[in-house]
Amino acid sequence: MSHVSPVELLTLHAVRLKGFADERAVAGRFDLDVEATGARLEEFASDGWITHSAFGDLAGWSLTEAGRLVNETQLAAELDTTASRESVAVVHERFLPLNATVSAACSNVQLDPAPETFERSWEELSVVAERLHGLEHDLVAGLSRFAGYHRRFTTALFRADDDPAWLTGTDVDSCHRVWFELHEDLIATLGLSR
Amino acid sequence: MLDDPDPDEVAQAMARLTGPFAVRSSGLAEDTAAASFAGQLETVLGVVGVDQALAAIATCRASGRSSRARAYASRMQAPVESHVPVIVQQLVPADLAGVAFTQDPRSGARAVAIEAAWGLGESVVSGRVVPDAFTLVDGGEIETTTGSKATRLDHREGALRRTAVAAADRRRPVLSAEQAREVAEAALRAEAVHGTVVDVEWAIAGGTLWLLQVRPITGVIGPRERPEAPVGDAIVQGVGASPGRVSGRVRVVRDLDGFGAVEPGDVLVCRTTDPAWTPLFGIAAAVVTETGGALSHAAIVARELGIPAVVGADGARARLAGMEWVVVDGDHGTVSSAP
Numbered sequence: 001m002s003h004v005s006p007v008e009l010l011t012l013h014a015v016r017l018k019g020f021a022d023e024r025a026v027a028g029r030f031d032l033d034v035e036a037t038g039a040r041l042e043e044f045a046s047d048g049w050i051t052h053s054a055f056g057d058l059a060g061w062s063l064t065e066a067g068r069l070v071n072e073t074q075l076a077a078e079l080d081t082t083a084s085r086e087s088v089a090v091v092h093e094r095f096l097p098l099n100a101t102v103s104a105a106c107s108n109v110q111l112d113p114a115p116e117t118f119e120r121s122w123e124e125l126s127v128v129a130e131r132l133h134g135l136e137h138d139l140v141a142g143l144s145r146f147a148g149y150h151r152r153f154t155t156a157l158f159r160a161d162d163d164p165a166w167l168t169g170t171d172v173d174s175c176h177r178v179w180f181e182l183h184e185d186l187i188a189t190l191g192l193s194r
Numbered sequence: 195m196l197d198d199p200d201p202d203e204v205a206q207a208m209a210r211l212t213g214p215f216a217v218r219s220s221g222l223a224e225d226t227a228a229a230s231f232a233g234q235l236e237t238v239l240g241v242v243g244v245d246q247a248l249a250a251i252a253t254c255r256a257s258g259r260s261s262r263a264r265a266y267a268s269r270m271q272a273p274v275e276s277h278v279p280v281i282v283q284q285l286v287p288a289d290l291a292g293v294a295f296t297q298d299p300r301s302g303a304r305a306v307a308i309e310a311a312w313g314l315g316e317s318v319v320s321g322r323v324v325p326d327a328f329t330l331v332d333g334g335e336i337e338t339t340t341g342s343k344a345t346r347l348d349h350r351e352g353a354l355r356r357t358a359v360a361a362a363d364r365r366r367p368v369l370s371a372e373q374a375r376e377v378a379e380a381a382l383r384a385e386a387v388h389g390t391v392v393d394v395e396w397a398i399a400g401g402t403l404w405l406l407q408v409r410p411i412t413g414v415i416g417p418r419e420r421p422e423a424p425v426g427d428a429i430v431q432g433v434g435a436s437p438g439r440v441s442g443r444v445r446v447v448r449d450l451d452g453f454g455a456v457e458p459g460d461v462l463v464c465r466t467t468d469p470a471w472t473p474l475f476g477i478a479a480a481v482v483t484e485t486g487g488a489l490s491h492a493a494i495v496a497r498e499l500g501i502p503a504v505v506g507a508d509g510a511r512a513r514l515a516g517m518e519w520v521v522v523d524g525d526h527g528t529v530s531s532a533p
């Protein structure tokens with residue numbers, strides 16, 4: 001039976017995964033109520049776990065160092081109570097070689113505008129998408145909060161067929177952004193450093 | 195044809211040709227070497243009869259006023275088309291077709307680069323299929339990359355039809371070595387006539403080669419040269435992960451709590467980055483990390499945002515902590531003191 005994480009954990013973890021996001025984006029990450037999420041974020045801020053900042057016309061929440069520790073402590077406790085540390089670690093092992101493929105495919109597209117390169121990278125990423133389905137399946141068996149990566153990655157891949165920005169773009173939910181987020185999720189969950 | 199076409203004149207001219215026809219716009223600005231309107235102006239294929247031709251001519255003339263063409267023109271500082279010359283030509287029932295450049299558009303090298311696929315050239319021009327690529331250098335050597343050519347467009351039984359290409363035909367090159375040379379020679383002859391490097395649209399029907407359109411090449415990337423190394427010794431050496439060279443004020447950020455100190459135009463110096471750091475990339479002039487390689491997430495985000503990045507720069511935080519202004523060279527992977 002897949003474990004469903006409490007909303008408090010999901011809210012703080014959403015800030016971690018999004019990196020820097022407004023309350024709507026934080027709530028949207030795990031499909032939480034926007035108003036309740038806003039109230040929870042204010043609480044976290046008064047606890048010193050998150051901070052609100054603005055860069056030009058961009059404003060959002062991000063974790064403080066203290067909040068990062070709280071997040072990792074919560075994730076570690078969850079991993080132990082659900083006895084899923086072993087299975088997540090195995091998935092992380094399988095993730096790493098795919099991570100090399102994704103990084104290389106994204107870099108190649110950025111560095112070489114030839115259509116053949118795009119086509120090759122796209123093919124490589126579609127192979128990764130299939131493998132991602134298996135990884136997500138194994139993760140979700142223990143923790144339901146890992147659901148959605150495969151769907152988002154595949155969506156981005158199909159959109160990239162018309163608009164290459166969906167491979168590496170930073171302002172859309174591109175293949176690279178989804179993958180980068182999964183990497184961060186695995187690292188945070190296992191308490192690893194980059 | 196700058197005024198409204200006279201239907202009778204169009205009918206008379208078309209009577210001298212055999213249909214079906216291709217009606218294509220040939221922008222005045224399109225003929226300048228500064229900007230290519232390739233794909234911006236309209237082409238209507240498979241036109242039959244005077245009525246269809248008049249409608250197609252109207253479509254092509256209007257295309258010069260479309261927002262897509264106007265936006266492109268203003269970006270390239272080319273005059274906005276108010277009059278679009280239109281050509282009516284016989285549609286060549288191509289068995290295979292494509293484009294040829296008399297300069298390699300990727301490297302700028304002296305070579306003829308051909309792209310080819312089955313059926314009408316529209317499949318190649320529109321980017322609908324991955325075409326075969328043939329590159330011919332002076333020595334006569336041909337470098338071939340076989341594309342996938344999944345579909346083909348043909349004009350059959352009075353209509354344009356896109357159909358799947360048989361698996362065996364997808365995997366084999368559409369041009370023989372002899373045909374590739376013939377296309378290259380024709381392209382070079384067109385270049386000689388125009389006195390400048392050109393791109394041509396060509397088609398082969400029943401063994402005969404046709405040149406359908408010739409345009410001066412635009413947007414050629416020159417042979418990519420690495421910019422000169424900066425003067426002065428590098429304080430930090432890493433891997434150049436995103437190209438470009440800028441100077442900026444050093445901002446060493448140790449952790450998330452240091453984000454607030456970063457100001458637009460700073461050189462962001464850190465150990466490593468995770469998704470939380472992405473907005474900083476949006477305001478920083480350059481980024482220097484101690485970990486990672488050219489394929490790291492940080493490198494990919496920096497390239498996406500077009501800022502120079504040096505990654506894997508061991509000891510960067512300690513060595514740059516006392517510095518005020520530095521020059522980051524994303525081509526050579528160095529950070530040096532600003533002159």
